[in-house]
Amino acid sequence: MTFDTTRDAHGGGVATAAPPALVMDGVRKVYTMGDGSEVVALADATLTIASDEMVALVGPSGSGKTTLCSIAGGILSPTSGTIVVGGEDITGFSPKQLTTFRQEKVGFVFQSVNLVPFLTARENLLVVDELGRRTGATARQRADTLLDELGLADRAKNLPGQLSGGQRQRVAIGRALMNDPALVLFDEPTSALDTQLGEQVMELIRSEMQSRRIAAIVVTHDERITHYCDRSVHIVDGHLTE
Amino acid sequence: MKLGLLELRRRPGRFATATIILTLIAILLMFLGGLLDGLISSSTAAIKAQSGDVIVYSESSQASFLRSRVDGELRTAVEALPGVEVTGGIGLVQLGARVPGNGPRDLASVALFGYEIPPDGVPDVPADGLVWADDVLKSDGVEEGMELLLGPARSPVTVAGFVSDVSFNGQGSLWASPDTWREVLVANRPDAQLADEVFQALIVVGDGAPSALARSIDDATAGATESFTIPDAIDAIPGVEEQQSTFNQIIGVTVVIALVVIALFFALLTVERTGLYGVLKAIGARSSTIFVGLVAQAVVVTLIASAIACAVVLALDVVIPPGAIPLDITNSRIVTSVVLLLVAAVIGCAFSLRRVLRVDPASAIGGSA
Numbered sequence: 001m002t003f004d005t006t007r008d009a010h011g012g013g014v015a016t017a018a019p020p021a022l023v024m025d026g027v028r029k030v031y032t033m034g035d036g037s038e039v040v041a042l043a044d045a046t047l048t049i050a051s052d053e054m055v056a057l058v059g060p061s062g063s064g065k066t067t068l069c070s071i072a073g074g075i076l077s078p079t080s081g082t083i084v085v086g087g088e089d090i091t092g093f094s095p096k097q098l099t100t101f102r103q104e105k106v107g108f109v110f111q112s113v114n115l116v117p118f119l120t121a122r123e124n125l126l127v128v129d130e131l132g133r134r135t136g137a138t139a140r141q142r143a144d145t146l147l148d149e150l151g152l153a154d155r156a157k158n159l160p161g162q163l164s165g166g167q168r169q170r171v172a173i174g175r176a177l178m179n180d181p182a183l184v185l186f187d188e189p190t191s192a193l194d195t196q197l198g199e200q201v202m203e204l205i206r207s208e209m210q211s212r213r214i215a216a217i218v219v220t221h222d223e224r225i226t227h228y229c230d231r232s233v234h235i236v237d238g239h240l241t242e
Numbered sequence: 243m244k245l246g247l248l249e250l251r252r253r254p255g256r257f258a259t260a261t262i263i264l265t266l267i268a269i270l271l272m273f274l275g276g277l278l279d280g281l282i283s284s285s286t287a288a289i290k291a292q293s294g295d296v297i298v299y300s301e302s303s304q305a306s307f308l309r310s311r312v313d314g315e316l317r318t319a320v321e322a323l324p325g326v327e328v329t330g331g332i333g334l335v336q337l338g339a340r341v342p343g344n345g346p347r348d349l350a351s352v353a354l355f356g357y358e359i360p361p362d363g364v365p366d367v368p369a370d371g372l373v374w375a376d377d378v379l380k381s382d383g384v385e386e387g388m389e390l391l392l393g394p395a396r397s398p399v400t401v402a403g404f405v406s407d408v409s410f411n412g413q414g415s416l417w418a419s420p421d422t423w424r425e426v427l428v429a430n431r432p433d434a435q436l437a438d439e440v441f442q443a444l445i446v447v448g449d450g451a452p453s454a455l456a457r458s459i460d461d462a463t464a465g466a467t468e469s470f471t472i473p474d475a476i477d478a479i480p481g482v483e484e485q486q487s488t489f490n491q492i493i494g495v496t497v498v499i500a501l502v503v504i505a506l507f508f509a510l511l512t513v514e515r516t517g518l519y520g521v522l523k524a525i526g527a528r529s530s531t532i533f534v535g536l537v538a539q540a541v542v543v544t545l546i547a548s549a550i551a552c553a554v555v556l557a558l559d560v561v562i563p564p565g566a567i568p569l570d571i572t573n574s575r576i577v578t579s580v581v582l583l584l585v586a587a588v589i590g591c592a593f594s595l596r597r598v599l600r601v602d603p604a605s606a607i608g609g610s611a
Contacts, residue, residue: 103525
């Protein structure tokens with residue numbers, strides 16, 4: 001089953017002028033197992049996300065959320081189908097091209113935050129520049145601005161171990177925004193948090209994405225947080241439904 | 243690379259174990275090298291110091307002073323050759339020396355040379371009855387002005403002063419006039435008595451390439467001589483090659499151990515960081531960037547270990563009294579050891595490359611990171 005949708009993220013009913021953040025057309029991912037059998041992780045998925053839309057991707061474990069997220073983020077290549085991120089068709093990209101694409105076009109916030117433990121909050125943001133174009137002063141200025149906007153200006157020199165869970169999550173969001181991405185992928189952002197902190201984090205994600213008009217996919221199995229997103233897409237056994 | 247170096251600076255404790263082990267290995271490597279150099283030097287320094295180009299022994303002597311006899315006729319034949327500028331006779335006798343103040347059985351082993359051309363660092367031939375003494379003999383209680391009694395005949399010689407780096411066959415050397423050497427030889431080794439004009443070997447100073455000069459001497463004497471350049475004469479000394487070979491094998495094994503230690507340490511570090519590397523790759527790090535960081539860490543750890551080892555070995559060199567053990571720490575040995583360790587570090591790190599390449603950025607997503 002496929003699901004196709006393009007919707008204005010702010011309820012206007014009219015598509016925005018900017019190109020969609022993500023266009024997946026008939027994307028299929030098949031894994032070949034050791035015994036030669038094939039497992040379909042994603043079956044002909046068709047999904048369009050507007051440039052400022054926030055979508056919840058909901059599904060149980062093993063449903064294909066990770067595969068979809070990995071393909072959308074340029075980590076995996078699809079077996080078939082077309083994928084366009086921020087107007088750039090990455091379907092036939094080589095691993096090297098995908099690495100450059102990830103440096104420049106997408107942001108990731110991982111399930112367990114995964115900041116580099118021996119770098120300060122500011123340095124964790126600057127890692128993105130260090131691994132990519134190395135813009136130097138421009139990157140440092142952007143890191144300082146992001147930390148300030150995320151309320152972490154006074155924590156810039158703290159190591160992750162000296163930050164609270166919420167502050168680490170903010171740093172991770174800042175890192176994901178460093179390269180001014182077309183799309184940010186949030187992988188189970190509240191799974192390790194209690195309900196109250198989880199809600200605070202989702203509020204933060206929503207406000208940050210909305211204020212910057214950046215598209216986001218929030219991968220979750222928790223239906224309670226989907227109302228923070230513009231819409232929800234469900235995935236079961238590799239098939240997308242709304 | 244910057245990430246790797248920052249980790250080293252911020253978390254030095256994580257690298258302490260590897261640094262300590264590598265330091266011990268580097269100390270071992272430099273110390274073994276110093277012992278090899280010291281041992282070889284104590285066996286061959288007297289030959290290495292010769293200021294000539296070629297040493298001429300008699301045929302079948304196998305580069306042994308004791309077996310060699312070069313008479314006046316042979317010397318005249320050598321001197322007549324084009325390219326030969328100066329020749330100087332040299333002879334040796336190895337004996338036990340009684341040192342005043344030491345017990346009657348506490349003999350110092352000495353190699354008494356009679357010489358005509360002063361080796362590097364040795365003054366002109368002293369007056370009969372006087373000797374220049376190798377400073378390693380100080381550890382046996384030898385002092386300037388002291389009279390030593392050589393051999394069973396107790397031939398007296400007086401120390402006129404000290405010279406350095408002229409040991410032979412593991413013994414401190416004494417440098418005397420040919421007449422003094424001949425007297426001591428006759429008194430203590432009557433079976434090795436030599437006529438007045440006969441020496442055991444000749445030091446030849448020439449104006450051409452030493453190897454060509456050595457060949458031309460042997461050709462001119464129709465095989466009555468065996469001539470060697472100074473480096474060849476050193477290698478020809480019995481036991482020298484075997485010593486070098488044995489020590490070089492031990493040094494080689496030590497380098498391999500260093501390589502294995504580095505390989506294991508960074509392999510473990512890589513396994514431990516698979517999750518972090520997955521995250522870094524997901525946000526755009528290339529495998530090469532991660533690997534260069536690992537190599538930078540290995541190089542810095544090795545340089546720190548080498549610096550500590552260098553300081554320790556130099557301190558040992560100062561503390562250990564001359565002559566106690568044959569230890570000779572040279573700049574070239576230290577530089578060679580550091581280069582060997584650095585090569586081992588880079589090769590050791592290379593074993594982690596495959597593991598770094600195999601880290602899947604997808605592992606960062608889905609909670610497995």
